[in-house]
Amino acid sequence: MNAHPSAHAITPDTPLLDIDAASVLRGERLILDHLSLRIAPGQHTAILGPNGSGKSTLVKLIARQIYPLARQDGRGQVRVFGRERWNVAELRGLLGIVSPAVQLDYTSDTPVEVFDAVVSGFFAARGLGLDHRVTEAMRERAHEALEQLDASHLTGREMASLSTGEARRVLIARALVHRPRALLLDEPCAGLDLASRRRFLESLRTLARGGTTLLLVTHHIEEILPEIDHVVLLNDGRALQQGNKAATLTDTALTATFGMPVHVHRRGDWHAATLD
Numbered sequence: 001m002n003a004h005p006s007a008h009a010i011t012p013d014t015p016l017l018d019i020d021a022a023s024v025l026r027g028e029r030l031i032l033d034h035l036s037l038r039i040a041p042g043q044h045t046a047i048l049g050p051n052g053s054g055k056s057t058l059v060k061l062i063a064r065q066i067y068p069l070a071r072q073d074g075r076g077q078v079r080v081f082g083r084e085r086w087n088v089a090e091l092r093g094l095l096g097i098v099s100p101a102v103q104l105d106y107t108s109d110t111p112v113e114v115f116d117a118v119v120s121g122f123f124a125a126r127g128l129g130l131d132h133r134v135t136e137a138m139r140e141r142a143h144e145a146l147e148q149l150d151a152s153h154l155t156g157r158e159m160a161s162l163s164t165g166e167a168r169r170v171l172i173a174r175a176l177v178h179r180p181r182a183l184l185l186d187e188p189c190a191g192l193d194l195a196s197r198r199r200f201l202e203s204l205r206t207l208a209r210g211g212t213t214l215l216l217v218t219h220h221i222e223e224i225l226p227e228i229d230h231v232v233l234l235n236d237g238r239a240l241q242q243g244n245k246a247a248t249l250t251d252t253a254l255t256a257t258f259g260m261p262v263h264v265h266r267r268g269d270w271h272a273a274t275l276d
């Protein structure tokens, strides 16, 4: 099963993501404003910013759901794994994306059973159709992916009947069927209680340690995994600062990002923030 048809073109040095002064206009508003960011291969990254700072717009830009404003010099501004143009299904094999929009898609319309939802990831479809030929290897991989996320017991249930946390585990398993190099997770802990959040973050840590590069988009500093050491601070559509945790998770940088006096606390390998 060749899940990565163009993986041969990606060298070990090809950046996972290279955004060069991209601007995005929605309606009349400039939502991303000359945003530049570069993520090296294998570099687990957190993209942190307050409500409305442009995080979801950035996710859509990376997912090729929206495009930046064309530049006068004609140069491309968004390269994912070194390439500007992607067939979206092909890109999903390398970069899995789980966002609230993907989750919402499973709560309405025709019911989809959990295992079908996972295996349909191979076809970039919402569920299985008559024209989808599911091989034994695909089934095995789907089972493995569900196990990786501690979600095998959900097989047989309908997606719409799952709790937020359960559905999110299944959707990550769905993204993992391709063994992608990286996973882009938009607000993965939204709607989880304290204990579920910690269990879920531990599952993500296992993935990160297993070699899947994680790009975690969040507005909570508490969700930045110990494995992540690259942080991008977003504010008002701009990357205010990017660098390692020691440089970015400071009172000064977070105060500028959130527009209020923030105090950062370190708890072992984790961080937390309080307002002064």
Ligand SMILES: Nc1ncnc2c1ncn2[C@@H]1O[C@H](COP(=O)(O)OP(=O)(O)OP(=O)(O)O)[C@@H](O)[C@H]1O
Pocket: 026, 027, 029, 031, 049, 050, 051, 052, 053, 054, 055, 056, 057, 058, 219
């Ligand atoms: N289609 C659109 N048309 C007009 N404005 C938009 C559109 N999409 C987003 N915006 C605006 O762009 C800004 C950034 O939105 P975005 O959803 O990217 O922020 P976010 O950081 O993900 O926010 P949150 O954390 O609240 O989800 C917001 O002010 C939002 O109202």
